[in-house]
Amino acid sequence: MAVAKQIPHVPPEKQILMSVNGDEAVAYAVKQSLVDVVAAYPITPQTIIVERFSEFVANGEVHTEFIAVESEHSAMSACVGAAAAGARAFTATAANGLALMWEILYIAASLRLPIVLAVVNRALSAPINIHCDHSDAMGMRDSGWVQLFVENSQEAYDTTIQAFKIAEDPRVLLPVAVNLDGFFLSHTLEDVRMLPDEVVHEFLGGYRKVYKTYVDYLGKEVELKLDPANPLSFGPLDLYDYYFEHKMHQVEAMKHVPEVVKEVNEKWYELSGRRYGDGILVPYQTEDADVIVTVLGSTAGTVRYVVKKLREKGYKVGMVRIRLFRPFPFDEIREVLKGAKVIGVMDRAISFGSYGPSFLEINTALYDLKEKPLLVNYIYGLGGRDAPPDLIEKMFMELLEIAKTGEVKEKIRFLGVRE
């Protein structure tokens, strides 16, 4: 595309190279995103994000109002209040902290507040466990938030900045959760390239611009925020007469998310030289693959390594990483998976009495195909259980065997658990 770029591309050598862990990468991204309010409560493995950020506040490096609240319920509530007043708001949490935010998550989404939340994925209690799985994130999947899953710390940095852009887009106006795997990313040092402050500011269009809407009783268009000059009520009683209609707005908003995520992914590419597939799915070697594995988060790195290794041995295998989980990209994933014989769906979470969350979505996505690939759900890595290459390879071998025999003996498999 020969379109004149308003913002110059920043070559890698002009970017700031930092050795940081995933949490710090997020903290730096927030630092550069002109965030007005950060309200947070510490919980492992998220703590480093707000710890670093509170240092930026203490050093006077940011203009942000930092609210040290007494719980995650309050953290999200304070973000709701701040965002309703027109601020750009951020918080971060994990596991039980996210569970405590639960009711306010729904409020943030239905009031259309573009809050950004970093979820450092961790297993839920009991028994208490501080390590990575996705059961925390899956508990919020129906709350109306946009959910993005990242693979590495570089992507955590990039995606956190992108999240503000996506959330505040007038077509979206929804809160966005950026998911990064606890410890695998949050506590692991990685070289991360960051853009200069002013480039990030320009990318975001400066401070938050509040969406304008027409209000009948004021007889004019006003900013959708709490403002004594133009009084609005947020979230008052709404019964069977209008609640259903209001839910339709959230349904509609979600429809616009994929196009915005794609656009932002491309804009970021022009700026930084980095992009993640089309922003929604990140396929690898899927085109002629007989066996494709789908995966969320940091495990994708290991799966990609195994795919590469198996390809060298002549096996027709591939993988696709799901970057955007909510809204779920049904059409896009159907296009990627439709030619395969067998799909292995990896889930780092389980719905007890059902399957893994992404398995249910992928089943739905493939139902309309005349010739459907066979599907196997692999539950893995609960509570931070490692998923090393040999285990992933074992899974691929099982799937290749199924491709040969055409028979799925067990629809759900538990990968790496002792019997």
Place this chain on the structure above:
Amino acid sequence: MASSPKEPRGWKELPLAALPYKLSLEYKTGDWRALRPVIDHNKCTKCFTCWIYCPEMAVIWDGEKMNINYDYCKGCGICAHECPVKAITMVPETSE
């Protein structure tokens, strides 16, 4: 929006974020009422106790006597409970 949409509105005609498009004055909450307060003006001493206690400000003084604004009275019965001379009776909405 040039012309006002038909009521009740469809979702395409509502502002985002479940924002109310009317002032609360236009929401007549009187239809929530199961019991209706009726004032016996022969007993009423115009002491204004009901006027003070009504949480909905639905007791109206017209310069001569106390009145109930049935558009907003939710029928909570506080006025009848507080009336020192028992001039207010709560009558079921189903009766005339």
